[in-house]
Amino acid sequence: MPQLNGGGGDDLGANDEMISFKDEGEQEEKISENVSAERDLDDVKSSLVNESESSSDSEQAERRPQTRPDTESYEKARDYFSEALRRQQDGGFFKSPHYPGYPFLMIPDLTNPYLSNGSLSPSARTYLQMKWPLLDVPGSAGLKDSRSPTPGHLSNKVPVVQHAHHVHPLTPLITYSNEHFSPGTPPSHLSPEILDPKTGIPRTPHPSELSPYYPLSPGAVGSIAHPLGWLMQQQGQPMYSIPPGGFRHPYPALAMNASMSSLVSSRFSPHMVTPPPHGLHQTGIPHPAIVSPAIKQEPSGDMSPSMHARKSPVPPKKEEDKRPHIKKPLNAFMLYMKEMRAKVVAECTLKESAAINQILGRRWHSLSREEQAKYYELARKERQLHSQLYPGWSARDNYGKRKKRKRDNKPDSKPEDFSIRSKKQCVQYLPSEKMCDSPASSHGSMLDSPATPSAALASPAAPAATHSEQAQPLSLTTKPEGRMHHHFSLAGKASGSTSSSSSSSSSSSSSQPISIPIGTSGSQPTTPILTRPIPFASLHHSMLSPPSPFHQAALHSHHALFQSQPLSLVTKPTE
């Protein structure tokens, strides 16, 4: 029932494909997925790569024959993957926790839908599939830092080792940590130290600095770090070493904290406070979210991180921002990306994030509400955790830290620039996407997604499911033209806008923005900027409680909007 989609109806059209895909199709999906994925990738790639080389031949050549070192590993991964699939089919894999990581956070919430349900939603399976295979990959081990604890060691069974690019499924929760743990990362005991963003040199923060961000004592904070963080980290970044011991301990604590958050808060402290055994992980580790840019850049070198970090005396540069850079919590899609990226990467040789992200975006849309709901909830939890960890933090703190986006360029960039940038015109691949996952891509999900989250918020566990049910139908309706739902904010994004304009212009579309194949073919043209019909958020907020009615209403409105002005392309004038 949850998935009305089955009945989906017309709208599903797009969705249908996807859904079917996922559901039982998973197995098939895998198979087909590989194919499709490759195609998608190829398409994307070609598009991205650009016009210059478009020949399919070349593509193929690229794919297979090339035996890049990476490729090999990927290949292996694939093999494993296949095996994994088979196994899964057998059911073996399912047993393991869907989200290995979740448990940590969610432990408190055993009831939590994610975990609780033994049954994995199709998507969940997917996750596993992806994850496991990768995890298993022996070859990948090589990638990882030798120092990293052996997989077995780390987790019972969960092979933590992944391809360098692969992120542990759990990562999401840990996300904060990624960079943190980079090789250069200071030893845990140093945790209190904060690297200077610019220099990368560790410095000791003033208490005052910390206070806002670290409600807990610094040490405490370290303990807070997401347990998985370590795992994740290393996965992502081969180098940073995971303290062998560090790992486990923290988890429990973390788990409690994270999920329990408010409830457990009291407990929380005690755990945190606990002195770290080795000094590392528990206390020593800075929360993942706190990142110093410098760290990232550190060459993953070989040096043991600890040595490194400490090396630099830390000339406190405190000036500008003393505050450690606390990253934003990942949103649902980002979490999804983290998980799936590995899979996508494994499926094809493509490594470009841009291309991969496009694919992921499509897939995201193709996910069923339930599946998406999971991520939304996860994201919600993550935000919650984040807020707890960093009560004073606000997204705005990070504003301006990230280099500037193109936005800066925008002004500069004139039409000409567009052409330049146009390198990736989305439009190009739109057509190709056809197959892809998602025609639906843009449209339907948009509605859902927002909805879901809200629902989730309303009631963490239940809502998701419920919501999904309702959402699905709705989404169905919405579907198509909807692409627009997309983040129109893109308009805002300079890049998007610019490119879009360029693309549109190139394709001639400013006038016909909609040239985009709405339903099937098109996925989202990044280029065209659509106007957003209704702020979902607002709707949700207001209507959290009444799900169905609300959704419908929302849909309708969306629909209406869409139809009325389905895609209004906004060419984003560069400012």
Add this chain to the structure above:
DNA sequence: TTGCCTTTGAAGCAT
């Protein structure tokens, strides 16, 4: 070496 590209979502800011 740095930033772009690309995706969606969340949050903040501006109007």
Add this chain to the structure above:
DNA sequence: ATGCTTCAAAGGCAA
């Protein structure tokens, strides 16, 4: 209240 902007991850690529 609405819309726009920035940032989150990630990794190849371009300048």
